[in-house]
Amino acid sequence: MNKKKALGSLxxxxxxxxxxxxxxxxxxxxxxxxxxxxxxxxxxQLPAYKQCADDFHKANPDITVxxxxxxxxxxxxxxxxxxxxxxxxxxxxxxxxxxxxxxKNKQILALDDAVKKDNIDTGSYNSGLADLWVGQDGxxxxxxxxxxxxxxxxxxxxxxxxGVTPQQxxxxxxxxxxxxxxxKTIAHLTVGKNGKRxxxxxxxxxxxAVYGLGLNGSGxxxxxxxxxxxxxxxxxxxxxxxxxxxxxxxxxxxxxxSIDWFAGLAQKGYMPKLETTVGASxxxxxAAGKSVINxxxxxxxxxxxxxxxxxxxxxPTPTGPDGKRSSMYNGLADSIYAGTxxxxxxxxxxxxLGSAACQDVVAAKAVVFPAIKSSADKAVDxxxxxxxxxxxxxxxxxxxxxxxxxxxxxxxxVDGIMKPAMDxxxxxxxxxxxxxxxxxxxxxxxx
Amino acid sequence: xxxxxxxxxPAEHSVRRPLKRRxxxxxxxxxxxIAPAMIGFIVFYLVPTLRGIYLSFTEYNxxxxxxxxxxxxxxxxxxxxxxxxxLAVTTQYxxxxxxLQTALALGLALLxxxxxxxxxxxxTLLLPYLMANVIAxxxxxxxxxxxxxxxxxxxxxxxxxxxxxxxSEEWAIPTQALINTWRHMGYTALxxxxxxxxxxxxxxxxxxxxxxxxxxxxxxxxxxxxxxxLALVLIVTIIGSFQVFDTVAVTTQGGPVNASRVLQFYIYxxxxxxxxxxxxxxxxxxxxxxxxxxxxxxxxxxxxxxSDLD
Numbered sequence: 001m002n003k004k005k006a007l008g009s010l011x012x013x014x015x016x017x018x019x020x021x022x023x024x025x026x027x028x029x030x031x032x033x034x035x036x037x038x039x040x041x042x043x044x045q046l047p048a049y050k051q052c053a054d055d056f057h058k059a060n061p062d063i064t065v066x067x068x069x070x071x072x073x074x075x076x077x078x079x080x081x082x083x084x085x086x087x088x089x090x091x092x093x094x095x096x097x098x099x100x101x102x103x104k105n106k107q108i109l110a111l112d113d114a115v116k117k118d119n120i121d122t123g124s125y126n127s128g129l130a131d132l133w134v135g136q137d138g139x140x141x142x143x144x145x146x147x148x149x150x151x152x153x154x155x156x157x158x159x160x161x162x163g164v165t166p167q168q169x170x171x172x173x174x175x176x177x178x179x180x181x182x183x184k185t186i187a188h189l190t191v192g193k194n195g196k197r198x199x200x201x202x203x204x205x206x207x208x209a210v211y212g213l214g215l216n217g218s219g220x221x222x223x224x225x226x227x228x229x230x231x232x233x234x235x236x237x238x239x240x241x242x243x244x245x246x247x248x249x250x251x252x253x254x255x256x257x258s259i260d261w262f263a264g265l266a267q268k269g270y271m272p273k274l275e276t277t278v279g280a281s282x283x284x285x286x287a288a289g290k291s292v293i294n295x296x297x298x299x300x301x302x303x304x305x306x307x308x309x310x311x312x313x314x315x316p317t318p319t320g321p322d323g324k325r326s327s328m329y330n331g332l333a334d335s336i337y338a339g340t341x342x343x344x345x346x347x348x349x350x351x352x353l354g355s356a357a358c359q360d361v362v363a364a365k366a367v368v369f370p371a372i373k374s375s376a377d378k379a380v381d382x383x384x385x386x387x388x389x390x391x392x393x394x395x396x397x398x399x400x401x402x403x404x405x406x407x408x409x410x411x412x413x414v415d416g417i418m419k420p421a422m423d424x425x426x427x428x429x430x431x432x433x434x435x436x437x438x439x440x441x442x443x444x445x446x447x
Numbered sequence: 448x449x450x451x452x453x454x455x456x457p458a459e460h461s462v463r464r465p466l467k468r469r470x471x472x473x474x475x476x477x478x479x480x481i482a483p484a485m486i487g488f489i490v491f492y493l494v495p496t497l498r499g500i501y502l503s504f505t506e507y508n509x510x511x512x513x514x515x516x517x518x519x520x521x522x523x524x525x526x527x528x529x530x531x532x533x534l535a536v537t538t539q540y541x542x543x544x545x546x547l548q549t550a551l552a553l554g555l556a557l558l559x560x561x562x563x564x565x566x567x568x569x570x571t572l573l574l575p576y577l578m579a580n581v582i583a584x585x586x587x588x589x590x591x592x593x594x595x596x597x598x599x600x601x602x603x604x605x606x607x608x609x610x611x612x613x614x615s616e617e618w619a620i621p622t623q624a625l626i627n628t629w630r631h632m633g634y635t636a637l638x639x640x641x642x643x644x645x646x647x648x649x650x651x652x653x654x655x656x657x658x659x660x661x662x663x664x665x666x667x668x669x670x671x672x673x674x675x676x677l678a679l680v681l682i683v684t685i686i687g688s689f690q691v692f693d694t695v696a697v698t699t700q701g702g703p704v705n706a707s708r709v710l711q712f713y714i715y716x717x718x719x720x721x722x723x724x725x726x727x728x729x730x731x732x733x734x735x736x737x738x739x740x741x742x743x744x745x746x747x748x749x750x751x752x753x754s755d756l757d
Contacts, residue, residue, distance in 0.1 A: 077719060084509055101722065105510035275614030275703060279592035290594060412721040420704045427703060429616070 032344035033062045037089035038334075040067065041075040044302050048365040052358040056349060063345045083107050086339050090346040091353075094142050094335040096132055097411040100244075102335070103135045104409070109336040110139035114347045120354065125371045126397060128404060129331040136244050136409075142333025143354030144371035146362070148298040149327040149402060150229045151392035156311040158210065158292045162189050162197070170392075172318035174230055176258040182318040183265070186212030189292040190270045198270050205269025213271045214291035216282040218426035221250070221418030221442070222406060225296050228328045231258045232403050233320020243407035246446040248414070250439035256432035263426045274427040286310075297330075298393040302367055305388050316392040327393075329402035331371060369394065410445050417441045496735075503729035508722040520729035530730065532705050533713040536620060540709060541688045543624035548684060549677075551628065552635035557665075559636065560643045569640075572633035580630070584694040587626045588613065613699050616706035623694045623707065631687075635680055642676025643669070678749035682742050689738055710734050 040049060046069045053065040068089065070078060076098060082088030083105075094108070102108045115122065122130035125144045133142035154169060164185055174182040189212035190198030197203065198212060219226030222238070234254045239245025249255060265271035272291070286294045287307040295317065296304070304312050317325050334353045336346045352358055359370035366382035376394065383390040396402050408414065421438035424430040478485075503520055505513035524530050559569050575583065591598050591612040599609045612622040646669065654664045670677075692711035695701065701708035701716065708716075710730065718727025 080509065080719070080722075105508065107510060273611070273614075275611035275616075276593040276609075278611065278614035278699060278703070279588060279596070280594045285594050288595070413723075416716060416721055420702070420708075423702055423704045429704065 032342065032348070034342055034345065035064045035066055036091060036340075036342055036345050036349055038065050038067050038349065039075070039079070039089040039092040040069055041072045041093060042299065042368075043069055043071075044299075044367045045362065045365075048362040048367060049353075049358075051361050051365075052353065055357065055361065056352045059352075060345075060348060063348065065349055083337070083339070088337045088339060090340040090342055091334055091336055091349055093145070094133075094333050096330060096332075096405045096407050099133070099141055099333075099335060100135065100407065100409050100411065103137070103141055107338050108141050109338050109340075109343065110135075110141060111143060111336070111347070111350065112140050114351065115140060115143075118351055120351060124356070124373065126331075126373055126376060128329065128402075129371050132243065132331055132404060132407065133333045134243075142335045143350055144331050144333050145353055145359070146368045146370050147329060147331040147376075147397070148369065149329055149393045149396045150225055150295055150297055150317055151327070151396075152315040152317060153286070153294045153296055153300070153304045154313050154315060155286065155289065155292050156313040158289065159189065159313070162292075164189060166313055166315070169313065169315035172315070173320075174233065174318035175321050176230075176234060176254070176261045179261055179265075180318065183261075183270070186265065186270045186293060187268070188212070192269075198268070203269070205267075208269050208272075210289065211270060211272050211291040212293060213265060214282045214286055214294040215266070215272045215274065215277050215426075216294075216296070217277060218274060218419070218422035220422055221248070221414050222328075223422075224328050224330065224405070227259065227262045229295060229317040229326055230262065230320065231255055232326030232328065233318075233322050233324060234258055235322060237403065238406035239408055242404050245406065245408050248408075248439055248442045250418070250442065251436040256435060259422075259425055259432040259435070263428055263432065266426070267428055274423065298390065299368055301383065301388060301390060301393075305386075314389060314392045316395060325396060325399070325401045327396040327402050328405055329397065330405040333371075413445055414442050417445075499728045499731055502725055503732045505725045505728075507724040507728075509718075509724050510722070513725065516725070520726050521733075523726065524729055524733065529705060529708065529713060530733075533708050533710045536706065536708060537689060537691070537710045540620050540624050540691055541685060543621055544628055544688045544691075545681070545685055547625070548628045548632050548635055548688075549681065551632045552639055552680075553677075555632060555636035556639035556643055557669075559640045569637075572636060574633065575630045576634040578630065580627075580693040581697050583630045584623075584626060584697045587622075587629075588698045591622065614703055616703050619699050619703060619707040623691070623698065627688075627691065627694060631684065635684060638680050638683075639673065639676060642673050642680075645676075646672045674749060678745060681749070682745050685741055685745070686738050689734065689741070 038049075038053070040046070046067065049067055053067055057064055079088060079092065083102075088107075094102070099108065114120070120143070122140075126147055129144040129147055130140075133144065134140050152169070152172075156166070159165075159169065168181075168185065172182045172185060173180040179186075184199065187198035189210070190203075190208060191210040192198070192203045192205075193207040193209045194202065194204060216226055219228070222228060223231065228238075231254075236249065236252055236255045236258070238248060240247040240249070266273050272285075282291070282294055283296070283300060283303050285291060286304070287310050289310075294304070301314075317327055319325055334350045336343065336350055340346045354371070356372050356375055359372045359375035360378055362368065362370050363375045363379035364382050366379060366386050366388075369376045369379050376397075380390055380394050417438055421430075421435055425432050425435060502513060504515060504517060506516050506519075507513035555572060559572070563569060578586075590596050591610075593599055593609060593611045593614055596612075598612075603609050610618060612618050650668055650672070651664065654668055659667070690711055691709055692715065695707050695709055695712045696715070699707040701712050711734070714727050714730045714734070717723045717730060
């Protein structure tokens with residue numbers, strides 16, 4: 001008995017200590033001054049934003065911005081921990097797949113008042129980007145900072161060896177039945193260990209030296225860089241409406257046909273098997289000359305063009321059954337943590353990040369496409385000055401052939417269902433028709 | 448362990464008598480000495496465990512407030528195919544890991560005991576264990592990579608088909624079980640080695656005089672006398688093995704498909720990735736019960752708390 005009592009009082013004491021420490025961070029300094037913390041995940045963009053922070057400090061001497069960069073894998077877990085502990089950064093780079101949950105849990109601040117007060121022109125951003133950050137409650141939760149689209153990186157030497165010209169690469173067509181000239185080109189670019197190309201007699205699909213198309217992964221429920229540039233040309237959409245869809249369409253015959261075609265490339269030996277892609281990244285194996293074409297996002301331009309001794313060309317994604325190209329269009333934004341003690345300073349910094357002044361600085365570094373139209377044009381020029389023609393990425397936005405990243409509630413749960421389901425299909429373990437069942441599971445989340 | 452048990456009875460007598468005399472006055476001093484460990488135990492084990500059990504009956508997304516939903520989480524888990532999959536995958540991992548690890552460790556311990564007397568060699572066996580789990584996992588992740596790993600390079604050079612050690616559903620769990628076997632067997636061997644040293648030498652001399660073969664000696668003397676230590680080692684390693692997480696988290700992350708979605712990783716996925724802390728806590732409570740049962744059965748079955756030396 002005695003022991004239990006002692007335990008009880010000790011437990012109570014411990015609980016009291018915990019409770020005390022939890023209220024230890026009250027009391028706020030002046031809301032418009034001091035140091036604000038800013039987080040981002042892309043190390044390539046760190047120098048550009050450091051420059052922005054310095055310029056911002058010069059214009060607002062009483063505010064200092066402390067930037068912390070954290071890799072994508074650690075970023076979101078640390079951020080959530082920060083929310084719970086009350087130590088999250090005042091401002092952070094936000095992602096479309098994550099912010100709906102932050103809104104639901106009241107962890108980020110609406111920016112409507114600031115936008116109205118400071119006359120921010122949301123029309124200066126590339127069309128659609130600003131709307132992505134308006135939540136289901138009609139309030140704005142982020143100011144756009146950049147955007148990305150998809151294009152085909154290809155090894156120009158290996159393509160030339162196969163007699164495939166840049167003109168041909170720029171004029172590829174695709175359909176889900178026979179794959180069009182896209183599949184023909186991929187087949188021709190594939191080389192077996194015996195030297196036979198993928199479209200020649202004697203090609204051994206089990207002994208391939210160079211794959212025509214690289215594979216990153218199964219794409220889970222979004223297929224951003226894997227297959228969405230194909231499914232988008234068939235008229236298929238991920239959800240019933242975007243943003244804030246509540247019904248997913250993975251049971252659609254058009255979609256399943258496209259995925260069957262995609263998975264079939266691995267069976268034919270034109271694309272690596274999914275099981276071989278666990279480990280070294282697609283870009284690294286591309287650099288090692290193991291694949292010729294890699295569909296990837298514009299945020300990878302720096303990495304692909306940065307490999308030594310690898311000549312890289314960029315081609316637009318193929319034209320599909322609707323006669324147009326298609327690319328997913330994703331945009332990041334900066335959001336303010338609801339628990340910030342310096343909301344005014346944080347708002348100023350977010351507005352500065354969303355202004356042409358900062359986005360021109362980012363553009364000049366030629367790493368990503370800034371959200372503001374005029375700044376994005378400057379980025380295209382900056383890439384050109386580096387010798388990289390990025391029009392295959394920007395053209396899709398100019399031509400209006402993009403579709404928005406699917407924004408929906410419960411993104412993590414959808415991913416938890418779709419990742420294994422897509423893995424099974426792309427690895428050839430299950431037919432695409434099995435996605436109907438996964439789709440039912442996904443849609444049940446919204447009932 | 449054995450040494451302690453063997454000497455227990457005389458020691459008990461000498462300690463017990465003065466203790467009775469002092470009685471109550473010792474409580475304060477005892478508490479004082481126990482306090483550091485006790486506070487750590489309460490703050491880092493007891494409170495989180497109780498809170499976890501409470502959360503398992505709630506719906507809680509960590510940012511909001513928990514809502515009491517009774518046993519709904521447990522009912523959902525019973526019908527969750529991924530939970531049963533996780534249980535099967537984890538069991539597969541534990542079986543491969545424990546069987547190999549214990550057999551190899553026992554062999555190593557015998558070698559250490561009989562052959563390798565050099566401290567250097569004995570120390571070398573511990574080296575993999577000194578490496579952080581994540582480092583060991585990443586090291587093998589690269590060595591065994593399908594595209595650029597050196598192991599597959601040699602397999603290919605020998606004219607055999609390359610193996611997707613982490614990418615194929617058949618290999619994902621065995622590969623990870625082997626990696627952790629490699630990492631832990633030196634340490635396990637050390638524990639068993641300590642047990643071997645506690646077996647009195649004269650028993651072996653007698654066996655030798657009676658003309659027992661090495662195999663007979665091992666089976667009739669070494670194994671039975673080693674039993675309490677083996678029981679302890681098995682309980683500790685099986686509990687550790689059931690909790691495999693870091694290797695999976697840094698390599699396959701549950702994939703391909705669900706082939707390596709072990710229980711701990713599934714708990715992590717539910718709680719931290721999908722922000723379903725209530726469900727994750729319920730899974731954790733189930734794992735807790737499983738581990739408690741496994742430990743209990745082992746203690747009973749292997750009679751780990753008594754020795755044949757008495």
